[in-house]
Amino acid sequence: MNIIKLGATSSTNDFLKDLLTKQFVENYTVIIAENQTKGKGQMGSEWNVESGKNLTFSVLIKDLLLDINAIFHLNVAVAISIVEALESLNIPGLFIKWPNDILAENKKIGGILIENSIKPNGEIFSIVGIGLNVNQKNFKNLPKASSLLVITGKEFDKETVFVAILENLKRNMALLRNKEYSLLWEVYDKNLFKKGVPMPFETDDHHRFMGIIKGVTSNGKLEVLLEDDSVKTFDIKEVRLLY
Incomplete structure (x- = not known):
């Protein structure tokens, strides 16, 4: 897995997209930035973080050849990868809020933005953007936002959290590649916020x-x-x- 670390960039998703236009980029290349100045959420909404406190990174996934009509399987795999990683770190009250938010104790601690493109041969390139609030303390005017630090009362080593997410992501990508959709969806459904309520x-x-x-x-x-x-x-x- 090729990991490119940046001090700052406007958006790790945009950086990776730009890199793809200039050179060959190997599968599972990761762009991670200490500071993301114009992070994006769903439908162009902004995702703002304190510099150096959180995780903002993007992963290139290009070998799955998924049917574009069933691309949400990838969202499912990514979301549960984050939840499973955080469960291993004993983060309480974890849920996936449709479509792409990660919650802990009813507060948003993370988000996912996946951007897909189809090549002439039908191959689908996916740029998976992940933002996770790790050690940020202040969320001015964001009453429903929180971080691992605020939730648990302790600071986390960002590298440990980052590695845990990547390990779970690669494992779940293997399930996706093998079309083990039911295994992925079972975990997703179990963690779906407010299901049945x-x-x-x-x-x-x-x-x-x-x-x-x-x-x-x-x-x-x-x-x-x-x-x-x-x-x-x-x-x-x-x-x-x-x-």
């Missing part, structure tokens, strides 16, 4: 309703049981869970 939701046009998360479809849509006993699926950014 009546919760309020809000649509992108600000309509609020009560529903129960039943699960997530293979293409990444959220399945919600409504009060009239019908089940509706929602795409990313069509609905948000209020908690």
Whole structure:
């Protein structure tokens, strides 16, 4: 695994994309930065961190040749890799909040942004961006954000956390390559935030309703049981869970 360490960059995902246009980049190349000035979340939202306190890195994955319609399997594998790594470090109250947030004790501690491109031969290149709040203390104007330090009361060696995530990621990529989808989804479903619990939701046009998360479809849509006993699926950014 080739690891490129940077002092600062605007975005590790963008750095890796730019590198791919200039040279051959081997599979599982990792770009990690101490400071990411313009980190991105879902749909272009910003992911801001304190310099040197957290983990911000991107991984190139290019040998899976997944059906683009089932690319969410990769999201599942990445999310559970982070959860399993943090479980090994005894982080309490871990959950995956659809679509790509990592929670601990009901607070967001991490996020995932996967950007895919299809080559003429059908091969899918995926850049997996991961942000994890490790030793950050202050989250001004972010009441639902936290870090491993705030959750546990102790500082963590970032390298230890980083290595744990990479080890779990490679193991779960092997399961994905072998099409062991059910094993991955079993862990994902077990860790899905508020699954089976009546919760309020809000649509992108600000309509609020009560529903129960039943699960997530293979293409990444959220399945919600409504009060009239019908089940509706929602795409990313069509609905948000209020908690």
